[in-house]
Amino acid sequence: MSDRVLSYDLVIVGAGPAGLAAACAAAESSATIAVVDETPWLGGQIWRGLKTQTSNPQARKWIERLRHTSATILDRSTVISSPQPGVLLAERDQAPLQIHFKKLILATGARELFLPFPGWTLPGVFGPGGLQSLAKNGWPVNDKRVVIAGSGPLLLAVAVGLKRLGATVVGIAEQASQASITKFGLFLARHPSKLWQGIQLKLRLTGIPYRYGAWPVRAEGDLQVNRVTLTNGQNTWTEECDYLACGFGLIPNVELPLALGCELKDGFVRVDSNQATSVPNVYCAGEPTGIGGADCALVEGQIAGYAATNNAKAEALFPRRASWHRFRAALATAFALRPELKSLATHDTLLCRCEDVTLGRVRQFNSWRDAKLQTRCGMGACQGRICGAASKFILGWGMESVRPPVLPALVGSLVSQPIQRPEPVCDRDFEGVVDPSSAPSLFGGLNAGLAGVRPSR
Amino acid sequence: MPITSDSVRIRVNNSPLKVPAGTIVAAALAYAGVTQFRRSVLGQPRGPLCGMGICMECRVTINGQTNCRSCEIICAENMEIVADV
Numbered sequence: 001m002s003d004r005v006l007s008y009d010l011v012i013v014g015a016g017p018a019g020l021a022a023a024c025a026a027a028e029s030s031a032t033i034a035v036v037d038e039t040p041w042l043g044g045q046i047w048r049g050l051k052t053q054t055s056n057p058q059a060r061k062w063i064e065r066l067r068h069t070s071a072t073i074l075d076r077s078t079v080i081s082s083p084q085p086g087v088l089l090a091e092r093d094q095a096p097l098q099i100h101f102k103k104l105i106l107a108t109g110a111r112e113l114f115l116p117f118p119g120w121t122l123p124g125v126f127g128p129g130g131l132q133s134l135a136k137n138g139w140p141v142n143d144k145r146v147v148i149a150g151s152g153p154l155l156l157a158v159a160v161g162l163k164r165l166g167a168t169v170v171g172i173a174e175q176a177s178q179a180s181i182t183k184f185g186l187f188l189a190r191h192p193s194k195l196w197q198g199i200q201l202k203l204r205l206t207g208i209p210y211r212y213g214a215w216p217v218r219a220e221g222d223l224q225v226n227r228v229t230l231t232n233g234q235n236t237w238t239e240e241c242d243y244l245a246c247g248f249g250l251i252p253n254v255e256l257p258l259a260l261g262c263e264l265k266d267g268f269v270r271v272d273s274n275q276a277t278s279v280p281n282v283y284c285a286g287e288p289t290g291i292g293g294a295d296c297a298l299v300e301g302q303i304a305g306y307a308a309t310n311n312a313k314a315e316a317l318f319p320r321r322a323s324w325h326r327f328r329a330a331l332a333t334a335f336a337l338r339p340e341l342k343s344l345a346t347h348d349t350l351l352c353r354c355e356d357v358t359l360g361r362v363r364q365f366n367s368w369r370d371a372k373l374q375t376r377c378g379m380g381a382c383q384g385r386i387c388g389a390a391s392k393f394i395l396g397w398g399m400e401s402v403r404p405p406v407l408p409a410l411v412g413s414l415v416s417q418p419i420q421r422p423e424p425v426c427d428r429d430f431e432g433v434v435d436p437s438s439a440p441s442l443f444g445g446l447n448a449g450l451a452g453v454r455p456s457r
Numbered sequence: 458m459p460i461t462s463d464s465v466r467i468r469v470n471n472s473p474l475k476v477p478a479g480t481i482v483a484a485a486l487a488y489a490g491v492t493q494f495r496r497s498v499l500g501q502p503r504g505p506l507c508g509m510g511i512c513m514e515c516r517v518t519i520n521g522q523t524n525c526r527s528c529e530i531i532c533a534e535n536m537e538i539v540a541d542v
Binding site for chain 1: 476477479480481483484485487488492493494497498499501502503504505506507508509510511512513514516522524528529530531
């Protein structure tokens with residue numbers, strides 16, 4: 001078999017907590033397993049470590065555990081499509097890679113929700129998780145003044161992390177009300193994890209101001225941000241800063257699940273008690289099924305890994321998952337976004353950063369499809385991942401699906417490779433069936449390959 | 458940025474730079490003083506936003522290959538990085 005055509009009993013997409021846990025659980029069977037991830041490191045975004053070496057003990061434990069299995073790690077590999085059932089097309093080292101599977105676990109994680117406001121496109125405005133990730137891999141934050149804004153527990157974790165790297169955190173603005181957060185704190189008090197209180201205590205000890213019910217209205221600067229104006233709905237004030245880290249919680253990465261035909265429910269991948277999706281032999285675990293954090297993802301990942309290898313251990317984990325799902329629901333309630341955030345962007349504020357389309361232009365239409373056709377919003381390199389999500393919050397409609405390739409890909413990856421039949425692997429006790437036909441073309445049309453290839457200028 | 462024995466030599470917009478091993482390309486650009494990674498369709502300056510390979514704002518040219526996501530690529534010896542083209 002060519003080293004560009006690979007075949008496994010089980011393929012896991014994503015090496016974050018859910019993917020790692022799924023692989024470790026599945027490796028208790030005799031299945032051949034591959035873990036595919038876009039990055040050069042293991043642990044996903046949440047466990048991204050300093051200079052790619054994670055320092056989180058929980059992360060280290062799972063990564064070590066995975067390394068002691070026979071699972072193949074396909075890092076730096078970006079899955080761009082599923083040209084037919086049982087096959088993923090990926091790109092590695094700028095060349096296409098065909099990955100055949102009998103069963104698939106999607107552990108594609110989450111990303112930050114960015115909402116447009118005047119100045120949000122200036123260099124120096126990041127997502128909080130984004131700045132944290134960059135800083136962990138060498139982005140200079142030492143002695144930089146950082147304003148952190150938006151919503152969610154991530155803001156606190158990022159504040160502590162950036163301070164440790166030498167940044168001056170000017171302040172944190174959490175859009176949720178104090179009443180809402182207090183209620184969440186009380187919920188956590190009777191939950192195994194007291195994370196929230198722990199971090200808040202740490203913040204108080206380190207003297208970082210934390211404001212409830214506050215959000216940014218404007219970022220200013222010439223070539224990069226140097227000033228942020230915030231409000232609590234009554235008063236506004238301005239902070240001088242080098243960086244603004246602003247994100248409004250997490251949203252699931254459902255583009256690949258959608259490309260595979262998985263049904264969604266309320267924006268998340270619909271799964272059954274075994275984490276199985278609506279598509280046969282395809283499972284999903286972690287944030288794409290609901291934003292519950294790393295611990296929730298670990299339990300779901302293990303369930304998916306056991307279920308995909310017909311291991312009865314899955315069921316024993318159901319009560320733990322139920323407990324984390326209660327945490328997940330409390331999180332969603334506590335940090336629900338306030339309606340005022342829908343009017344942060346003005347008529348002239350860019351909604352689509354790839355194609356530079358203003359909210360005012362998009363607002364003229366009644367659907368994402370019409371807006372795309374008429375304005376090119378959502379048709380740039382990010383394929384609507386940023387503006388489509390923002391539009392959903394602001395206008396009530398936005399990106400519903402992504403055409404393959406689900407990430408920008410080299411045209412050569414899309415047109416050159418016929419689907420090859422993998423050589424038979426030894427028979428194993430597996431229900432999944434691989435039936436790759438030798439279809440000559442991966443996509444209906446070449447235009448799909450143009451997505452995201454447009455140069456920035 | 459401290460130069461250690463584990464440093465790699467790269468070139469950023471034709472100027473040589475040494476960065477610690479494990480530094481991502483985006484961070485190397487920031488150290489080189491680059492704030493504008495690319496210009497938008499309307500010519501506005503843009504830099505990294507999401508830091509995790511999704512927003513595509515950090516795209517630069519690496520070793521002649523355009524549209525590389527600098528937030529997910531680790532600096533390698535003799536890498537040629539060109540931003541803002």
